[in-house]
Amino acid sequence: MLVLIALLKILSAADLPAIDAAMAESVAGWNAGDVQRFMQIYSDDADTSFVQGEGLVRGKAAMTARYRAKYDFADPAKRGSLTIERLDYRPLGPGYALYIGRYTLRYPDGHSASGPTSLVLHQEAGGWKIIADHSS
Numbered sequence: 001m002l003v004l005i006a007l008l009k010i011l012s013a014a015d016l017p018a019i020d021a022a023m024a025e026s027v028a029g030w031n032a033g034d035v036q037r038f039m040q041i042y043s044d045d046a047d048t049s050f051v052q053g054e055g056l057v058r059g060k061a062a063m064t065a066r067y068r069a070k071y072d073f074a075d076p077a078k079r080g081s082l083t084i085e086r087l088d089y090r091p092l093g094p095g096y097a098l099y100i101g102r103y104t105l106r107y108p109d110g111h112s113a114s115g116p117t118s119l120v121l122h123q124e125a126g127g128w129k130i131i132a133d134h135s136s
Contacts, residue, residue, distance in 0.1 A: 015128070016089055019097060019121060022128045023084055030082040033073045039064050043122060043129035051134040080105035084117070095123040103135065 022041050029037025042048055042060050050057045050066070057063050072078035088100040099121060104114040120132040 015091070015097060015123065019089070019099060019128045020086065022121075023086075023099070023101075027082050027084055030079070033076065033079060035064060035067055035073045039067070041128070041130050042133075043124060043131045045131060048130065049132050051132075053136055077108050080107045080113070087116075092120070097121045097128070 026038050026041040029035070029040065039060060042063060044060055046059050048058070048060055048063070050063045057066050067073075071080075083104045083106070084101045085104075086099065086101050088098070090098040092098055097120070099119040101117050101119070102114060103117050104112055106112045115136050117133065117135040119130050119134075121128045122131045123129075
């Protein structure tokens with residue numbers, strides 16, 4: 001059993017570069033002002049969830065609407081520049097991973113917003129996709 005667990009961790013650790021690439025593409029979408037590109041990393045599954053201070057949002061369409069309402073993607077000064085620093089990564093089993101990071105939004109006027117994010121990703125036909133996001 002321990003050999004199987006060790007093997008799963010080794011195989012799943014090999015997925016980290018693909019997850020990092022998917023995260024980088026999402027961040028690039030944000031910084032380009034392209035909400036659809038930013039949201040490509042989220043699963044289309046109806047149960048995909050986003051939890052933040054205001055509560056739970058379920059489904060990619062509702063999540064996209066929330067981002068559009070909260071951030072002006074056409075105006076970099078209102079949207080801010082996004083970075084995400086990976087703090088931890090843990091394989092959860094074949095095709096699943098936990099990604100813990102710190103997001104930071106920096107605005108041209110000098111202020112910033114930052115907080116932790118915990119993401120559960122699932123390997124789908126289209127690549128690694130977020131199925132659960134908890135950011136605060």
